Amino acid sequence: MKKAILYLVDEAGVIQGVQLSAELWKKAEKVVLPLLEEPESQELQREGPLKDFQTLMEYWDFTYPYSPRVRCPHCGASCEDWRTDEKHTFILNTANLGGLLVFHCTRCGTTIRHKHFKDHMSIEHTIPAKYKKS
Ligand SMILES: [Zn+2]
Known part of the structure; x- marks a missing residue:
């Protein structure tokens, strides 16, 4: 050939x-x-962010209950509860007491940020550079 x-x-x-x-x-x-x-990476959930998440849950004093639902705005992947999702579509990369949770979509690599404020949550995301048009 x-x-x-x-x-x-x-x-x-x-x-x-x-x-x-x-x-x-x-x-x-x-x-x-x-x-x-197959997922792009076989990343596993690290313990550190999970501990930080638990701490956030313990001190949760926002005016609404925590929702574990995550959806990727880029590829549309979603799960009702990222903690029990068997496909591990979303990996928690960062959690802090300020209410910020940063997820990594294992399907497309998008970073999804759940910013929890006193009375609402806002969602922001950043798509991987390979999808951005130059
Ligand atoms: Zn995605």
């Missing part, structure tokens, strides 16, 4: 992508597509 694989490099010669011939893709497709279904 001549020129079945074409490497795409940047100015520095670093490989940024790979282009396959249609013929090769037909063979590789079955192997590659299932990989896209």
Whole structure:
């Protein structure tokens, strides 16, 4: 197979992508597509943020009950309770007593911030650089 694989490099010669011939893709497709279904990273929930979250729950004095529901505004992934979600779609990266919870969407890499204020919560998110148009 001549020129079945074409490497795409940047100015520095670093490989940024790979282009396959249609013929090769037909063979590789079955192997590659299932990989896209898997979470991008096999990150595990770290203990630190969970402890900080527990502390926040203990001192919770906002005027509304805590909602463990998380939704990714970018890819649409959601779960009713990130703590019991078997797919571990959302990893808690940061929690603090001020009411800030920062989640990482394992499906697309978006960072989701739940900012809890006295009487409301606001949600902000940052999508990964790879999705941003330059
Ligand atoms: Zn997402």
